[in-house]
Amino acid sequence: MEFLDKMVLQQSAHHMVLLKYLLVLTLIIFYCYAGLLLGSTFLSLFYKLKSKKLEDSNNSIFSKMLIDLVTFNKSVGFALGIIPIISASFCYAQLLHKTGLDLPEFILIAALIFYFGLGFVYLYKFRMKKNKSSWYFGIISTVLLAVSTLVLIGSTQLAIDSENWKNQNDIISIVLSARTIFSYLHFVVFSLLSASLFFLYKYFRNNSEEEFPSELLRVYSRNQSLKIGLVSVIILPALVLIYIFLKPISSLSFNFFGYAVLALISLLVISVFLYVMIKENKTAYGSKALFFLVLFISIMVIKDQFAFDTATKKHFVVLASEYEEYQKKVQEEFGLLVETINGADIFNGKCVACHQFDKKLVGPPYNETLPKYEGKKEALVQFILNPVKINPDYPPMASQGLKPSEAEAVADYILSTYKK
Ligand code: HEC
Structure with a gap:
């Protein structure tokens, strides 16, 4: 019953x-x-x-x-x-x-x-x-x-x-x-x-x-x-x-x-x-x-x-x-849940294993690669979402499985940080 x-x-x-x-x-x-x-x-x-x-x-x-x-x-x-x-x-x-x-x-x-x-x-x-x-x-x-x-x-x-x-x-x-x-x-x-x-x-x-x-x-x-x-x-x-x-x-x-x-x-x-x-x-x-x-x-x-x-x-x-x-x-279902996506957190969680700003790790240092994305954030987001082969000195980067909103947040973070 x-x-x-x-x-x-x-x-x-x-x-x-x-x-x-x-x-x-x-x-x-x-x-x-x-x-x-x-x-x-x-x-x-x-x-x-x-x-x-x-x-x-x-x-x-x-x-x-x-x-x-x-x-x-x-x-x-x-x-x-x-x-x-x-x-x-x-x-x-x-x-x-x-x-x-x-x-x-x-x-x-x-x-x-x-x-x-x-x-x-x-x-x-x-x-x-x-x-x-x-x-x-x-x-x-x-x-x-x-x-x-x-x-x-x-x-x-x-x-x-x-x-x-x-x-x-x-x-x-x-x-x-x-x-x-x-x-x-x-x-x-x-x-x-x-x-x-x-x-x-x-x-x-x-x-x-x-x-x-x-x-x-x-x-x-x-x-x-x-x-x-x-x-x-x-x-x-x-x-x-x-x-x-x-x-x-x-x-x-x-x-x-x-x-x-x-x-x-x-x-x-x-x-x-x-x-x-x-x-x-x-x-x-x-x-x-x-x-x-x-x-x-x-x-x-x-x-x-x-x-x-x-x-x-x-x-x-x-x-x-x-x-x-x-x-x-219910909030998730109706898209009401405001997730606070933090670019720094994503960087520290997902990218830091292969990237630093000033040192070469598995991937190239951001200080070298990011200047070409200056003013082209969209292109950077696209690369992070679907990495393509670029530099023959490095192996290709694997996709990190981020959501578009997360890719954008981490792009914002690395773009604004590398200059400092
Ligand atoms: C498993 C290692 C690895 C991880 C994790 C990784 N990358 Fe990479 N990344 C690479 C390698 C290797 C390259 C060089 C690829 C190339 O030049 O083809 C690269 C290249 C790049 C570039 C330069 C692209 C260009 O146009 O030269 C950017 C920007 C980048 N990665 C961002 C990120 C971000 C953001 C994350 C975290 C979400 C990340 N990567 C996580 C290995 C990694």
Whole structure:
């Protein structure tokens, strides 16, 4: 699977820095959206199954409200899900060119699975709207979304781990590595937290009660989302810590730890907001908590990117020097490479074995032969390029295989030097 490798454009060091920024941005957008989608689909399925079992309508309506969270518009899935994940694959293809890693292709596979997952989410939603049996669509979509994000996260983890580039370059070992599993667990908990916070934000922003058919449902859905949010925000820091301890040594840096601390602080702030919301029976802090959640995932992505930087330092030097060679080749092709041809160098390299200015060697001294070329540089250049037999006292001179520009340079040099 190297077809992406063939599409790679040569990058200068500056372009690679830009690509890295682009990668950070696309990953942040993708994780925010995919987390919300996975969390809300999973929770919706959970309450759907619960309502099936208990045969009550509150769980069923709650389940519908959950799936409505992010599926308001189909193009959102493309803009925030499919496009970012495909761009991430292209960024990695460029940045990891020549490493022999297949992970850009793995990410494309993840994009494909995500695409089908998205399709099933909408099927699930529409069947639910029509009160048709829908739970198996919920299961399929949850599984597809979970698998695609797992493959993506596994691939980004392998990118960080340069020591294992050689022996983990297949989907199974990527997905089953301890680091991927913990990193994935923390994404799953993050997705539950984001779904619950977004639910509170969306339905309780104005403290309006119209959205809810009954007060009972209002209280029930509010309590459920607060509970899910609180449990997730308590579990997350532990997962973040384990994840840090599992990082490969080659990718650790001071910045990495700094960002990890910031991530933990933002989780702390979210938990305070959630606590206040529960305690004071107010839900108005939903938007603020969401802000810190976006901050949290951004920090996590940037932190990983620092690890990626550290891990790929050596590789980028290889790419940068390759780029320089490539550029030289292109310049030569278009005749842009200005070679500095130095007549003195050519003389010292090619002529000095047989010629001196004032002494006879194999060939005659220049001081004797050059006066007749005074003002006739063209003739001298022609002789140097195609020597002809001239003086019976000397053997013929062999052609020196110079280019016209080189012959001219050396002619200039000897003509201007012999007089001195
Ligand atoms: C292997 C020895 C050899 C090398 C190397 C050599 N030459 Fe000569 N060159 C000769 C000989 C021998 C002659 C005399 C040829 C003759 O008179 O037929 C000669 C003659 C000349 C002459 C005089 C021509 C004339 O009209 O009388 C010039 C000028 C000259 N060489 C320039 C150069 C330059 C410039 C280079 C280096 C790029 C060079 N040669 C390298 C052997 C050499």
